[in-house]
Amino acid sequence: MPTALIWLVFALGLAGAEALTGDMFLLMLSGGALSAAATSALVDWPIWCDGAVFLVVSVLLLVLVRPALRRRLWTGTGAETGVVALQGKSALVLDRVEEHGGRIKLEGEVWTARPLADGDVFEPGEHVTVMHIDGATAVVGKVL
Template sequence: MVAPLIWLILALVLAGAEALTGDMFLLMLAGGALAATGSSWLFDFPLWADGVVFLVVSVLLLVGVRPALRRRFEAGKGRPELVQALEGKSALVLDRVAEHEGQVKLDGEVWTARPLNDHDVYEPGDHVTVVRIDGATAVVFKTT
C-alpha cells in the first residue's frame, strides 16, 4: 500500500509545481502519476508496471490534451486589440466629465471617463473623442 501513496504524493507535488509555471506540462505529468496511483491501488501492479502506466498516460495527455488546453488559454490574448480599437472613436458625454468623475457612451456601452487635461470639464451632450483607454476608464478630449 506504499506505492499508491508515493504516486499520489508525486501527483500532488507535480500539480503544485504546475501552479508556479503555468505551462501545462507538469499538470499532464501529474495526470500520469494519478493514473499510476489508481492502477497501483486497484490492481496491485509491480512498481515497473506503475511506471509504464505513468509513462503512457503522461505521453497521451501531453500529445492529446495539452495542445488543446494551450490553444484554449491563448485564444483570450486578443483582448487588448479590442480596447485599442476604441481609441479615436467618438463618444457622447452622459454625466459631467471632470478630473475625478464622468461617464460617456462609447460604442453603445457606458464607460467611466476623465478628460485628457485635468482642468477640462465636459458637460452632458458634448461629443468627445477617446484618446486612450486607461484600465476601465476612457480618457477623452473634446475637439473644437
C-alpha cells in the same frame, strides 16, 4: 510505504509545482502519476508496469489534452480594447471636418474630429477612416 501512496505523493507534488509555473506541463505529468497510483492500488503489477502506465498516460495527456486546454485558457489575450480598437474603423462625417474641428459618427457615437493632414476637408455624408484618437478627438483621413 505502499507503491500507490508513493505515486499519489508524486502526483500531488507535481500538481503543487504546477501552481508555480502555470504551463500545464506538470499538471499533465501529475495526471500520469495519479493514474499510476490508481493502477498500483487496483492491480498488483510490478513497479515497472506502474512506470509504463505513468509514461503512457502522461504522453497522451501532453499530446491530446494540453494543447486544447491551453487554447481554451489563453485565447483572446491580444484583443485590442478602448481607443486602440477604434483605429482603422470607418466613420461618417456629420459636420464639416476641417483643421479647427468637426463631428463624425463612429461606432454609433458622435465624436469631435480633425483631419490628419493639414488642409484636408471632409464634407457631411463622406466616409472617413479613423487614424488614431487624440484625447477625445478622432484624427481622420481618407477612406482606405
